[in-house]
Amino acid sequence: MATPISTIPKIRDALRATFRSGVTRPIKWRQHQLYQLARMAQNERELICDALKKDLGKPKTEVLMAEVGCVVERALKSAEQLPEWAKTEYPEVADWQKPWKPALYKAPRGTALIISPWNYPMILTFQPLIGAIAAGCTAVLKPSELVPTFSQLLDEIVPKYFDPNTYRVVNGAVPETSKLLELQWDHIFYTGSGRIARVIATAAAKHLTPLVLELGGKSPVIIDSAYDIDLAAKRILWGKCNNAGQICVAPDYVLVQRDKQDELIKAFQKHYDSFFPEGALDSPLFGSIVSDLHHKRLTSLLSRTKGQVVLRGRSDAARKRLEPTIVKDVAEGDSLLEEEIFGPILPIVPVDSLKQAIDFVNARSHPLVLYAFSDNENVKQQLVAETQSGGIMFNDTFQHVAVKELPFAGVGESGCEILLHLRM
Numbered sequence: 048m049a050t051p052i053s054t055i056p057k058i059r060d061a062l063r064a065t066f067r068s069g070v071t072r073p074i075k076w077r078q079h080q081l082y083q084l085a086r087m088a089q090n091e092r093e094l095i096c097d098a099l100k101k102d103l104g105k106p107k108t109e110v111l112m113a114e115v116g117c118v119v120e121r122a123l124k125s126a127e128q129l130p131e132w133a134k135t136e137y138p139e140v141a142d143w144q145k146p147w148k149p150a151l152y153k154a155p156r157g158t159a160l161i162i163s164p165w166n167y168p169m170i171l172t173f174q175p176l177i178g179a180i181a182a183g184c185t186a187v188l189k190p191s192e193l194v195p196t197f198s199q200l201l202d203e204i205v206p207k208y209f210d211p212n213t214y215r216v217v218n219g220a221v222p223e224t225s226k227l228l229e230l231q232w233d234h235i236f237y238t239g240s241g242r243i244a245r246v247i248a249t250a251a252a253k254h255l256t257p258l259v260l261e262l263g264g265k266s267p268v269i270i271d272s273a274y275d276i277d278l279a280a281k282r283i284l285w286g287k288c289n290n291a292g293q294i295c296v297a298p299d300y301v302l303v304q305r306d307k308q309d310e311l312i313k314a315f316q317k318h319y320d321s322f323f324p325e326g327a328l329d330s331p332l333f334g335s336i337v338s339d340l341h342h343k344r345l346t347s348l349l350s351r352t353k354g355q356v357v358l359r360g361r362s363d364a365a366r367k368r369l370e371p372t373i374v375k376d377v378a379e380g381d382s383l384l385e386e387e388i389f390g391p392i393l394p395i396v397p398v399d400s401l402k403q404a405i406d407f408v409n410a411r412s413h414p415l416v417l418y419a420f421s422d423n424e425n426v427k428q429q430l431v432a433e434t435q436s437g438g439i440m441f442n443d444t445f446q447h448v449a450v451k452e453l454p455f456a457g458v459g460e461s462g463c464e465i466l467l468h469l470r471m
């Protein structure tokens with residue numbers, strides 16, 4: 048159920064009042080909220096799994112591993128590390144400045160607005176919240192209307208673990224989000240598409256609100272012809288099948304040496320058969336497409352491709368199911384290269400050299416991730432030096448998101464951080 052629009056300004060005001068009261072400042076209080084979040088994820092996991100099964104057909108193992116487990120782990124880790132993060136720092140300064148004792152206090156920004164998408168709705172809502180809690184901010188959570196059962200569940204469970212005047216869910220679609228965006232916030236954290244990011248950034252600019260934009264785009268895969276093609280195929284297919292390809296870091300298209308294309312296709316077929324011996328259409332291990340609209344979008348991309356479909360995934364529009372589909376000989380200008388695929392379709396673009404693959408990637412917007420399969424150190428260094436992306440991962444697909452010691456962000460069209468440093 049959508050939050051009544053007339054209540055939204057009052058919710059924001061209540062959160063600001065709580066922030067100004069100073070209640071969110073003590074480290075012990077913040078640690079307690081982080082433990083509450085871990086408790087919530089742990090205690091309510093069955094309801095969360097059921098909701099995501101209903102909204103996205105998401106397999107339970109995927110939810111426990113990539114949504115619930117990550118939230119628990121990150122909340123606990125943040126609670127443990129918080130005293131260190133929040134410590135006042137005393138920078139080394141020149142001798143003549145030492146008597147001033149310059150200090151760097153870590154201050155919370157205030158009240159944050161967190162807007163999240165539907166594809167990993169748990170981790171993408173609560174990971175930014177972990178940051179807000181740790182920093183000592185209050186926050187509104189605006190989950191996606193495309194996962195209605197999950198969003199409704201949040202509305203019910205969040206108040207059981209948090210004071211509604213500190214952390215609060217606002218549900219709804221464009222009208223409710225537009226109302227939220229009319230108001231002034233102290234920080235906005237948006238995860239979603241570049242198209243809507245422009246709406247968010249425009250609204251934030253009106254109030255000079257600092258914001259983080261976590262976006263997506265087409266993450267390419269480059270396969271060095273000397274690499275083990277069978278192993279590359281297995282790992283790429285695994286990456287593409289997670290959440291039915293609806294993940295910001297899904298491998299979007301593959302660039303492979305022309306004479307290796309057929310070997311790669313054979314390997315995809317072999318691994319597909321071992322992942323889904325009965326096919327993926329009815330497999331409980333394979334997710335559904337989020338909406339009829341996205342199902343239509345994907346089948347329309349496929350109907351317009353000039354490439355050759357070599358692994359034909361069956362489609363069931365009524366159940367929003369689409370099996371993994373592989374298309375070979377895809378070339379510049381093809382429908383499958385128009386936009387982020389965000390579904391289980393994998394185009395293969397044959398190239399004649401590594402240089403051509405690099406040029407192909409560089410002719411497009413900076414990807415969120417560049418995947419490359421190569422054992423050759425020189426090739427790896429060349430890719431690091433000659434391409435630009437949010438991250439680069441060798442010889443596997445998106446395992447890097449599990450390494451919490453590494454930062455995760457995009458660059459340019461795949462995401463950015465807009466901070467304001469105004470000096471008088």
Ligand code: NAD
Nearest residue numbers: 163164165190191221224239240243246261262263264295
């Ligand atoms: P979505 O449609 O659920 O939209 C995201 C949020 O924006 C929702 O909360 C929605 O209510 C809000 N929204 C939609 N239209 C709006 C409007 N006109 N005005 C204000 N708010 C509006 O999700 P999506 O955009 O389809 O998400 C998929 C995209 O997100 C993909 O591009 C994917 O790559 C990207 N993504 C990025 C990351 C990351 O961490 N970088 C993670 C997941 C998804």
